[in-house]
Every structure is written in structure tokens, then in C-alpha cells.
Amino acid sequence: MTNSRRHGSVSLREVAQYAGVSSQTVSRVANGSDLVRPETAERVRRAMRELGYRPNYAARALKHGRFNNIGVILFNTTQTGNMRILSGISATAARHGYAVTLLTLDGGNDGDDGHGSANLAPTAGEPAFTPARALARMRTLPIDGVIIALERRPADLTPFLPTERLPIVLITEGPLPGCITVDADQLDCSEQAVGLLLDEGHRTVYHIAGPESSCSSQEREQAWRAALERRGAAAPPVLRGDWSADSGYDAGLELARDPNCTAVYASNDQMAYGCMLAMRASGRRVPEDVSVIGVDDSLTAVVPRLDLDTMRLPFDAIGERAFTMVMRACEGEEPPTGVRNVLPVELVKRGSVAAGPSGRA
Known part of the structure; x- marks a missing residue:
């Protein structure tokens, strides 16, 4: 097949005609449904690529009430922990058919190594960009929920309380009253x-x-x-x-x-x-x-x-758990708030610890 369409948006019906299937089948493939046979799904995806089809996320949101997009707020992406947490979030989001919108606060070397990008660092003379201000920016974007790696404890937790319209998961140990949290132990x-x-x-x-x-x-x-x-x-x-x-x-x-x-x-x-x-x-x-x-x-x-x-x-597992919790909240479940939700850590021995002056206890 060759792509003869050069300009304008491609409709779902045009993809269906091009692939020789029903519009309902194309809709199922576009929404990641498992109800389509693999060979048919691949034919539909090939038609989408060749026609240049792009899903209408605004229409999808009107129909299903969701954008299938999760916002993530990190202090920076230079620390190993943050990068691995983000990797866990992104991989889990992809498996569930979600996209990720990332905002970074550019916290520099003060971030915790413990954890498309829009850099929110203020220009000279502006006040520091806080997680609360970043969350306010997120609320203006087409997202269903937000994950925040809360590396610094804010004075006021009110902005981070989840709502029916915008579930929020905080990556911090907690417990924090009214908040959904997850972290390593x-x-x-x-x-x-x-x-x-x-x-x-x-x-x-x-x-x-x-x-x-x-x-x-x-x-x-x-x-x-x-x-x-x-x-x-x-x-x-x-x-x-x-x-x-x-x-x-x-x-x-x-x-x-x-x-x-x-x-x-x-x-x-x-x-x-x-x-x-x-x-x-x-x-x-x-x-x-x-x-x-x-x-x-x-x-x-x-x-x-x-x-x-x-x-x-368990950085990757923290990212996976945080995404799963916010996704479930977006889909109508009510994750527990104000509880300590932690993942286990693991001792790795390589030879830098030995018996002290008193010998093994």
C-alpha cells in the first residue's frame, strides 16, 4: 500500500475502508482492545501508519471521559533514582495505553537520588517554581491524573489532596493525611x-x-x-x-x-x-x-x-506502583489515603562490611 493522502486529518472511517474492516474494529485497535485478532490488528495499525492517522484525543476524552494521559512532576531528571522511577512510570503507562506528560522543576543537585519535558525553572528575578505551582500548570493540561515525586515536604499539603476530577499520587514515604503515597521503605x-x-x-x-x-x-x-x-x-x-x-x-x-x-x-x-x-x-x-x-x-x-x-x-517498582494507583483512581477506584504504602528494600553485599572491634554479635 502507498500513502496517497498528503493533507488534512484522516478519519477513523477512512482507516476502516483502507484496511477492509469495520469502523468498530479500528476503534478497538486505537483504544488498545484485546478483542481484535492479532493479524487484523496489525493490518489496521499498518493502515494507520500509511495514512498518517492520528487519534482525536479531544473526541476520545468527550466520549470516554478520559485523555489516557498522566502528568508527572519531578524535581529533575539528572538523578538516577528519578530517571528509573520515570522509566517505571513510562513503561507501565505504555502497557496500559496511556501517555505521559512530564514537567520538571530543575532542582539541580539538590534532588534525591534516593528519585517530552517542559522545564519549569524560573527566569532571573522570578520566585522559585514549587510543586504546587507545577500542579497548577498540570491542571490546565489534558491529563487524567498526576504523579508527583515529592522530594521536599511542602508547608501546605492542601494542593496535593486528590479530587474526583484529578487524582494525585505522591512519591514520598508518608503517611500524609488525605494523600495517596507510595515509596521505598x-x-x-x-x-x-x-x-x-x-x-x-x-x-x-x-x-x-x-x-x-x-x-x-x-x-x-x-x-x-x-x-x-x-x-x-x-x-x-x-x-x-x-x-x-x-x-x-x-x-x-x-x-x-x-x-x-x-x-x-x-x-x-x-x-x-x-x-x-x-x-x-x-x-x-x-x-x-x-x-x-x-x-x-x-x-x-x-x-x-x-x-x-x-x-x-526498588525505583522501577515505585514508578510502576505509582502509575497503577493513579490509573485505578482515574478509572473510578478509590485507593486508600493517609496510609503508609511502601515497597521493600534489599540488602546487597559486595564486601565493604566486616566485623568490628567487638566481633560479630
Whole structure:
């Protein structure tokens, strides 16, 4: 077949005539129905491509009450966690016949590595673009629901409450009153990391935290402190980084001068790896003298022969779960609000943790 149509929109009826099928069959294929035989569906899709058919989403929305489009708001797309969460959202959306509209806040290096694009960074002199303002922009677009990676806890949660007209899912640990949330289990992440080090005989665990503005950093730090308290171990002063390996290296240089430091839990793998390099550069062996563990498992494709223990976060699964929850809300279900909806983390051992001064407990 050749495409003889050059100008103007192509109707569903014209595709049906071109493919030799009914208009109802073309409609089913366009809407991703499984009721059409595979060979017929492929013939229809080929006709669509050759005629240049484009679905009329406005008409579809009027008929079905939905655009089959989900909005996603991220602080940035430069962090590994955010990219993998977005990948999980996009892949799941595609499987269900949905599109994704992405707005980024351009949060720079202050985003959590823990998580078509329109950059919403303000120009000089404008106030910072907040998630609430981004959500207001989303409300003007042809979308059915919104997923927001809420990396910083806002003072007012009211704009993020889901409504019948616009379901909203927040990627943050929660629970938050009235909100639908999903995230990795940050509390168990710190509990496992601290427990591993204390069980190996370390008297306490030093912590390299992420930025104070990050929700994930706050949650991991609070859970680290609580885990030490439950085990009767004193919490040393916190060192704070910015998620980068350089900040972890600087923290590692400081910790290397402390003879009491035999175990370090860093809030992400980049800082943990920087800390390891600093320890070794300072003459302290890892893991013989100092054990180090990180969070996220983001360096496996970057660092050869990686020997860093880590708590693996299920970024792709978070994206998949967030999309599934917002899709179900769009289709009339009522996901529970104000509850803690978290996915399990996984300890990955590669050799950077060993027995401490007291030996294995």
C-alpha cells in the first residue's frame, strides 16, 4: 500500500475502508482492545501508519471521559533514582495505553537520588517554581491524573489532596493525611543497614546524610537515629553531603581522623563510594578498619569491580506502583489515603562490611 493522502486529518472511517474492516474494529485497535485478532490488528495499525492517522484525543476524552494521559512532576531528571522511577512510570503507562506528560522543576543537585519535558525553572528575578505551582500548570493540561515525586515536604499539603476530577499520587514515604503515597521503605532501609553493622560488632554507626531539604534524607536520618537508640548505641554527630561523591569524600576525610569511627552508613551510594575512597586515601582500610554501606545501588553500571555494600531501592517498582494507583483512581477506584504504602528494600553485599572491634554479635 502507498500513502496517497498528503493533507488534512484522516478519519477513523477512512482507516476502516483502507484496511477492509469495520469502523468498530479500528476503534478497538486505537483504544488498545484485546478483542481484535492479532493479524487484523496489525493490518489496521499498518493502515494507520500509511495514512498518517492520528487519534482525536479531544473526541476520545468527550466520549470516554478520559485523555489516557498522566502528568508527572519531578524535581529533575539528572538523578538516577528519578530517571528509573520515570522509566517505571513510562513503561507501565505504555502497557496500559496511556501517555505521559512530564514537567520538571530543575532542582539541580539538590534532588534525591534516593528519585517530552517542559522545564519549569524560573527566569532571573522570578520566585522559585514549587510543586504546587507545577500542579497548577498540570491542571490546565489534558491529563487524567498526576504523579508527583515529592522530594521536599511542602508547608501546605492542601494542593496535593486528590479530587474526583484529578487524582494525585505522591512519591514520598508518608503517611500524609488525605494523600495517596507510595515509596521505598526508608525506615526499614536504615534499620537493616544499622542492624547489619551493629550485628558485625561495631559499637555505633556514623552517618553521612543528604541535603536537609530532602524528604528521603530526613527519613533515613531519623530512622538511623531510632535504630541506634533501640539497640542502645549512641548516635555520633551527623555529617551532611549533597548526594555527590565529592561530598562523601570530604566527609570521609573527616571521619578518617576519628579513631572511634569503624562503621559508616551513607544516605546514597555516591557519598558512600566517595567516603570509601577518602578512607583508603587516608590509610584506613575498607572493610578491615572501617565498614561502609550506602543506599540505592546506582553505581553498578558506572564503577567497575564495585565492592560497596548497599541497600537497593526498588525505583522501577515505585514508578510502576505509582502509575497503577493513579490509573485505578482515574478509572473510578478509590485507593486508600493517609496510609503508609511502601515497597521493600534489599540488602546487597559486595564486601565493604566486616566485623568490628567487638566481633560479630
